Amino acid sequence: MKRRMFFFSLISLCMAAPVTAFDQKGCESDGEPHRYFLVLASQRGAFYDKTGPAFPMLIRLDGERTQIEAVGTYSFRGNRKFGTVPEESYREFMKEPSAASNVMLRLEITSSQYERGLKVLREWDRRAKEGALLYRKAPMNTLLLVKEVTESLNQCGEKEIRLYKLDWSLEDTLSDEIPPAQVPFLFFREMRRLNESLHVRDDKFQEYRNAAARQAKQ
Amino acid sequence: MNRRSLFANFMSDKPVEGNPSFKPHPASKGAKRFTNALLRTHEDKEVRFYDDLIKGRQAIINMMYANCEGACPLITSTLVKVHKHYKERMGKDLFMYSITLKPEQDDPAALKKFATMHGAVNLPGWTFLTGDAFDIKTIRFKLFRINHVNFDLDLDFHASKLRIVNDATNVYTHANPYTSMFTILQHISWADPPKPYDEQLKENIEIQKRIDREVKVYGYRKTT
Numbered sequence A: 001m002k003r004r005m006f007f008f009s010l011i012s013l014c015m016a017a018p019v020t021a022f023d024q025k026g027c028e029s030d031g032e033p034h035r036y037f038l039v040l041a042s043q044r045g046a047f048y049d050k051t052g053p054a055f056p057m058l059i060r061l062d063g064e065r066t067q068i069e070a071v072g073t074y075s076f077r078g079n080r081k082f083g084t085v086p087e088e089s090y091r092e093f094m095k096e097p098s099a100a101s102n103v104m105l106r107l108e109i110t111s112s113q114y115e116r117g118l119k120v121l122r123e124w125d126r127r128a129k130e131g132a133l134l135y136r137k138a139p140m141n142t143l144l145l146v147k148e149v150t151e152s153l154n155q156c157g158e159k160e161i162r163l164y165k166l167d168w169s170l171e172d173t174l175s176d177e178i179p180p181a182q183v184p185f186l187f188f189r190e191m192r193r194l195n196e197s198l199h200v201r202d203d204k205f206q207e208y209r210n211a212a213a214r215q216a217k218q
Numbered sequence B: 001m002n003r004r005s006l007f008a009n010f011m012s013d014k015p016v017e018g019n020p021s022f023k024p025h026p027a028s029k030g031a032k033r034f035t036n037a038l039l040r041t042h043e044d045k046e047v048r049f050y051d052d053l054i055k056g057r058q059a060i061i062n063m064m065y066a067n068c069e070g071a072c073p074l075i076t077s078t079l080v081k082v083h084k085h086y087k088e089r090m091g092k093d094l095f096m097y098s099i100t101l102k103p104e105q106d107d108p109a110a111l112k113k114f115a116t117m118h119g120a121v122n123l124p125g126w127t128f129l130t131g132d133a134f135d136i137k138t139i140r141f142k143l144f145r146i147n148h149v150n151f152d153l154d155l156d157f158h159a160s161k162l163r164i165v166n167d168a169t170n171v172y173t174h175a176n177p178y179t180s181m182f183t184i185l186q187h188i189s190w191a192d193p194p195k196p197y198d199e200q201l202k203e204n205i206e207i208q209k210r211i212d213r214e215v216k217v218y219g220y221r222k223t224t
Helices: A002-021 A087-093 A111-130 A138-153 A173-177 A180-194 A202-217 B002-011 B049-054 B071-085 B108-117 B133-144 B155-159 B181-189 B197-218
Strands: A035-043 A054-061 A066-076 A079-084 A102-109 B038-041 B046-048 B058-064 B094-100 B126-131 B162-166 B171-175
Touching: A035 A087, A035 A111, A035 A138, A035 A180, A035 A202, A054 A087, A054 A111, A054 A138, A054 A180, A054 A202, A066 A087, A066 A111, A066 A138, A079 A111, A079 A138, A087 A102, A102 A111, A102 A180, A111 A138, A111 B133, A138 A180, A173 A180, B038 B049, B046 B049, B049 B126, B058 B071, B058 B133, B058 B155, B071 B094, B071 B155, B071 B181, B094 B108, B094 B133, B108 B126, B126 B133, B162 B181, B171 B181
Parallel strands: B058 B094, B094 B126
Antiparallel strands: A035 A054, A035 A102, A054 A066, A066 A079, B038 B046, B038 B126, B058 B162, B162 B171
16 A cells, blocks of 8 residues: 555656746646647738738647637728637638648747747736727737737747747848738738648648547547 | 707816826827836836826836936936925825836836835836837837837936926927926926916016026016
């Protein structure tokens, strides 16, 4: 009996040790069996100024249900709106778009990257609901939102995802030379180009969904 | 009787609820423009940003943080001079608000220490403010943004500006704190409530006399 208890406490000690190594706030990985994805989605030519919806979307697959949160610019009866993106607007970006006017990048991320991204999305969601948006124009808010979400990815030293730096420097040809409303689309396209090898294709994504569902049933 | 009282209320200068002596301009966008966030003063009192601090008042607003070693001490010392110049009006119809840029670090005690260090504590009408990071960011962008994401994300950039508002006249302007005191005072005066007509007339006569004298002596006008 005593030996068994000793054995169990030894196992739990060994399991706890790697967790304590990640002391930094928001950087620790909780080791959950779920899968997390970040989708950067944008469309061109939907609004009068030839721009369109642009939003980051966070997906959590836990088998029983797929949890999706998306905040950004979307189209409401042909008009530009900023806030929580309704399902009918983000549904078309659940699959890879075939039209050249759409761009989509789907990256698998860790739970801590997901949590950090979610924190940014929820803050912007609150801003939209409380009338506390930082800019009067939706494209400027979208620009800041996508900058914050993408920059939160590598905050804890993760290096796999290659970022395009929106910093208005000489190397940044997007933000300095192009009107703010057009930047998110081009930024997402550039991000897709940089991370083509990490992009999760539809068949792979569906595979993950099925596997998560199977795991939930067991 | 109802119609009479309705007419009487419409014509009267009845003060608004909440702040009896401060009446906002009818065109003022109110809390929608400034937010009505709950903030904390350096005296650890809770205040609503619009209702208690801005509504119907003239205010000079700047942003700072307690452990700032660059612009903030310099600007605070400039504001002490501004306060000296307006000491008759301060706390009556003119107010000063210094809002922290780093609310996570600056609690009311830290702000009080900063104010004491720069001789700005217990000066009538001058309040140092802190609050929730979400609200402070909203106020920062609403008052100081220049519609350029990179500059707007730079805290120091926002620390180097004075926002001057007068909610009673719906005037919204700014001043550069690094210019001369003359220019800063001139910018603040642009948001002053309009003077009575006969007072303006007297002032104009005085200015004209001065200009005439200058033209006679120097051959050109020196008064701007």
